[in-house]
Amino acid sequence: MKNYKTQLFSLFIILIIFSCTSDDVADVTDVVEEDDTEVAIVIDDTDFEATDWTSETHSKDVDPNLEEVFEDNTVKRLDLVITEERWQTMLDDMTNLYGTFGGTSTGAGGPGAGGPGGATAGIDEDPIFVPGEVFYEGKEWYRVGLRFKGNSSLKSSWEAGILKLSFKLDFDEFEDDYPQIKNQRFYGIKKLSLKNNYNDASMLREKVAADVFRNAGLAASHTAFYTVYVDHGDGPQYFGLYTLVEEVDGSVLDTQFSDDNGNLYKPDGDAATFASGTFDEDEYVKKNNEDEADFSDVQSLLTVLHDGTRTTDPAAWRASLDAVFDTDVFLKYLAVNTVIQNWDTYGRMTHNYFLYNDPDTSKLTWIPWDHNEALETGNGQGALSLNFSELNAAQWPIIGYLYQDDVYKAKYDAYVKEVVENSFEESTMQALYTSYAALVEEYANAEVSGYTFLSNSSSFQSAISQLKSHVSSRKAAVESYLD
Template sequence: MKKISLFTTTLLLLIFAACRDENLVTEVEEEEEEEQEIVDMTDYSDWDDATHSSAATLNYDMVFNQSEVLRFDITIDSDDWTSMQSNLSSILSSGSSRPGESLDFDDPSFYPCSFKFNDTEWYHVGIRYKGNSSLQSTYRSGLKKFSFKLDFDEFEDDYPAIKNQRFYGFKQLNLKNNYLDASEMREKVGADLFRQFGLASPQTAFCVVYVDYGSGPQYYGVYTIVEEVDDSVIKTQFADGSGNLYKPDGDAASFASGSYDTSEMELKTNEDSANYSDVRALYDIINSSERTSDVEAWKTKLEAVFNVDVFLKYLAANNIIQNWDTYGLMTHNYYLYNNPDNSMLTWIPWDNNEAFQTGKNGGALSLGMSEVSSSWPLIKYIIAQPEYEAIYEGYLQQFIDEVFVPADIISTYSTYYDLIKEYVYAEVSGYSFLSNDSQFDSAVETLKTHVQTRNNLVESYLN
């Protein structure tokens, strides 16, 4: 056996001691980091079960107050605000798109904020920017009036005291910026009309937003509060809210032949058990050759997986009010909910800020939709069936008879005008899509003319 020299032995002992000391330093540093993570100096004195607890009943009368403009105050630490801007810049600084076209990018990150309403605080609320084309356009125009998403328990792992924090029962809310809507009311009116017509659609209300990131509250203008579909819409507007909820976005949202892609079928519920068999079944059936070889068998299979009646009802309402930024022209802005009551995918409309106008990229769809190609099979193949076309036309008549009634809608526009006028007039440059007050006045008058024009057009189309 070879002997180990005194020099070698000494060297090994020194190396061992150095490694031991380094490990000790690392352990001390990790312990210090853990101690820093658990320090929470927040005063939670505003916490109350009726306002903050997940056990509280959803308070629609408070959160979606129809007779007042609510005020929300958001305060963000200056360092978090800087990080929030850097995060947004890094996401949107590359790539480009045409108006209304979606880009494939990750959602901006959440940051903690203090959220106040009626002098009551909600703590460490997650806030992030939201949107796609509207987010890009607002950013690149240099405006600050962004849309926000709020998540009231986003940071519960960091702050256990806010576990399951809610805002009058709501976990998430959207503060939508009324992008390119001089009337500031299209988002609200569109969602309300769909719901009045018996379709699942979010609740909405008007609010104003102030943001303080170190220099005092800055007025961000008039926003529309929009209910989150996967938070409370499917729980309150369906008998069973446990089904799969999808938010398609991208080519796959068209359901055109060859477009199927699960990565573009964002699953908002039941993520851990996802197999996408329901949306796959709809894709396979809508593009099946049985549509021409055995149409009755095709319709039977289609109606087993897709609520065709709801879709036809939606098409009627959507085409009358004119909404160019949705299916048939754009591959986004709708949800599909697999209703456990009947195992059928059910259409839920989303994003109405650019409705009630002819629109861009060739304009909104015509009432007859004859211009729609096979690139949009849910319209093209369904409306080609005489039985379905007759149902659709019946819904056209019903919508103008019962919901989109000129006298009623014009009265609604006047009520909302009076409600939000002073807040719209108070918007300031850099935080508004308006150049002057008269743009708001003119936009509301245009909406009043629009409802009568569309009613006349429907009557002419049907007769």
């Protein structure tokens, strides 16, 4: 009789399993006791149908729809749904990396850890990815790879007890586990970042700085404002106003270069300075072509920069440098970056830029990254002066050596003038700040304690006023420099 009852019960359990879908339960293993018999119920989340999938919205077979994803004059909404268990796994991983949430770090970085450029020292691994769902405009994207992201900003937010953390989204990260999402894309885009606007009460800097770089004709990420809600078991929680940022090792290469197969580096550490003797393959972090142990392009740049012809035969030095490095792009970037003031990058910090070996030119090309600290004088030593008077040229030779060369300096000066007359023109920027502030203010002020960096109700408008004063002061600084 007992065996008969067990068989009936097992059949009942099987019927339950087949009647459940991944939307009902995910990654659950329970043990149910019937008399002395234990029956293990294993229900995973691999059995689902991607019912919202269309070629236009989810497939790899379309060009990135930048107009849909990065719309300038609106604030859109993204919902991230993560199971309670996976959310806890993410939090536990953060605790292992950075210590107790809301307390002094006891993780691998140690209390107050900070390496060159303010990056977190001792932590050379990213937070873990977990699969979760992304919802946008009534459509679902399935088992998207979701993780926290950032360096010092992530550590500081975590230690301050603020859950408005930046996220990285990789839409086919888990395609091996879920064949239904093979080559899943978000309107043709594989990777996105949701930046939390850390240390920016205006919540505009990340977007505006990227706008300025691209309006100057440089390769840079598209950006847009989004509200983010996260449901990790108790319903949607408003995490705040974020800036959605296009990943460089994704659609930036796809759409702003004709060929995306060149080496892409994100240098970080002493080698990122390109000072003499700093070459280190581990710090020239490859974002693609990782299996190819070829670092000859960055090695050539380092070698040419420090070649003796720089002082004995400047024309020959420039010819050699121009052959391996797109100096024109760099000088234009340098003019924009110095005019708008962006201290958290090369020249002050050993991070926050990419180098791409463009197959069309066989030259390393500079791509800016991470602009929440731009458009202000800056922390620490502050942003560099327009004439780089405080710069140690040997320590930061890509700036120092080029500025010391009369030909390159003349090009830089011309770009500085061009920046304030075009991409960072005063009246245009004042109007843009006014427009963007009106667009996002209600969402910024709707942020709640524990999910915001705003210290009080006037913080947002005060930050907008500072941005407007800043653009006027930069115009005056450029006029003084050029005179």
